[in-house]
Amino acid sequence: MSNHPAPSRRTVVKGSLLGAAALLLGPGTGAARAADGPTALRLPAPTGPHPVGLRTFVLTDSGRADPWEPGIVRQVKISVLYPARTVDGFPRAPQLTPDEADYFAVLAPRVHPGLPEVGAGVDWGAVLTHGHVDAPPLPGRRPVLLYTPGGGDSRTLGTALAEDFASHGRIVVLVDHPGDASQVELPGGTRTTVLRGEPDPATFRTMIDTRVADLRLVLDRLPGLPLAPVMDPRRIGVYGHSAGGTAAVHALAGDDRIAAGVNLEGYLDLDPELVAGLDKPLLMFRTDGFESAARLERSWAGVPARRVLLTDANHWIFGDYAHLVPQLQAAGLVTAGARAALVGAGNPAVATARVRYGVRAFFDRRLPVAGHRRAPQ
Structure with a gap:
């Protein structure tokens, strides 16, 4: 286990690698760089x-x-978000x-067609979270939620929802x-996705099996983390989006700790x-x-669960794209x-509020935070 990995040798040659990647992926169709400088995005x-x-x-x-x-052992990167005792003097990440x-600037429009091409005027590295690095945790043992993202996405694209849960007293572990x-970015260099388009059945099977094993690894290692004293191992939940949702349900069904x-x-x-x-x-x-709503509905038939439908929304509304894509559209960088x-034509604030409050209320009933009132129904 390591904290904040240092730049690797692969980082040193990043510029040439990105140039080659841009040539390999071909010319884009995104908007030109904004005349007034890079677009500022906020969560x-x-x-x-x-x-x-x-x-x-x-x-x-x-x-x-x-x-x-092949030839390397498995590594998994996690971010742990938690209610802090104070954040004075601790920078936002x-x-x-x-x-x-x-x-990401190169890969984003390939993972999600319609996002701006590299050079279009988006400074992805300038987006700040509301998580303060190494801030001291609030005392007390708290429920833990594991998050596994959508296929092709990194863990940090689930930041806004996770931060909201943490601000209401939970500990959230974002899993890459x-x-x-x-x-x-790992100690040995930045790993990029092997996915190109919709995965075939064999690739999807590998994705889910790997994700479930990654979640089990995280659960195994939670007791050894420096933040273990504020985690309650008897109150663990899991949530995930898209392939992460599939993996979350498989982990829930197969691991007694969840x-x-x-x-x-x-x-x-x-x-x-x-x-x-x-x-x-x-x-x-x-x-x-x-x-793919028809396949989704068929696969959900007979599964014992409460269901919620979001209207005027689309598949990537569940992550930070819900907040970033409308800003990109307002800047003329997304049609x-x-x-x-990506996220639907409706008001993203309405959809994200339903997700935020719905998920919080669900976990409030099942994994309550001591001393907290339940989320609005």
């Missing part, structure tokens, strides 16, 4: 009473080979490290899945017998704009059609 402030602390770790599973890069931001995630889970529009047809026999609390969200395809 919404959390709504809870507590400021948020942040610590980042890299976990190494020496007994497991990495499925995406960027959403992406400088190295990750440079890679290197090789699947768009980019992850008590409740939330699936944000993830398929459940990979192991139907496993999920059909689920006897733990499960909440599931979906949007009315998801192009109305691209916005609708």
Whole structure:
């Protein structure tokens, strides 16, 4: 386990690698760089009473080979967000490290068509979170939520929702899945995604099996983290988006340490017998704009869970794109059609509020925070 990895040799040659990647991926169709300089993007402030602390770790599973890069052992990067006792003198963390931001600028429109091309005028490295690095945690043992992101996304694109949960008294562990995630900076260099378009069945199986194993690794290592004294191992939940939602339900069904889970529009047809026999609390969200809604509904048939439909929304509304894409559209860097395809044409504040309060209320009932009132229903 390591804290805040130092720049690697791969970082030194980043410029040439990114140039080659841009040539390989071909010319883009994004807007030109804004005339008045890079577009400033902001994440919404959390709504809870507590400021948020942040610590980042890299976990190494020496007994497991990495499925995406033969010859190396599996490493998983996590960010732990928690209610802080004070944040005075502790800086806010960027959403992406400088190295990750440079890679994301190239990869973003390939992972999510419609996002601005590299050079279009977006400074991804300037987006700040509301997590204060190494701030001291608020005393007391608290419920822990694990988050696994959508396929091709990095953990930090689930920041806004996680910070909100942390500000209301929970500890949230954002989990990266290197090789699947768009980019992850590790001690040995920045790993980029192997995914190109929609995964075939074999690749999807590898993604989910790897993600579930990553979540189990995190659970195994929680007692050894410096923040373990403020974590309650008897109150653990999991939530995830898309492929992360699939992995979250599989982890919920197969690991007795996890008590409740939330699936944000993830398929459940990979192991139907496993999920059909689920006897733990499960909440599931979906949007009315998801192009694969028919497959989603078929895969959810018979699964014992409460369901919520978001209207005028689309698949990527569950992450930080809900906040970033409308800002990009306002700056002329994302078209109305691209916005609708990514997060929907409706008011993102309405959809994200339903997710935020709905998920919080669900975990308030199942994994309550001592001394806190339940979230609004």
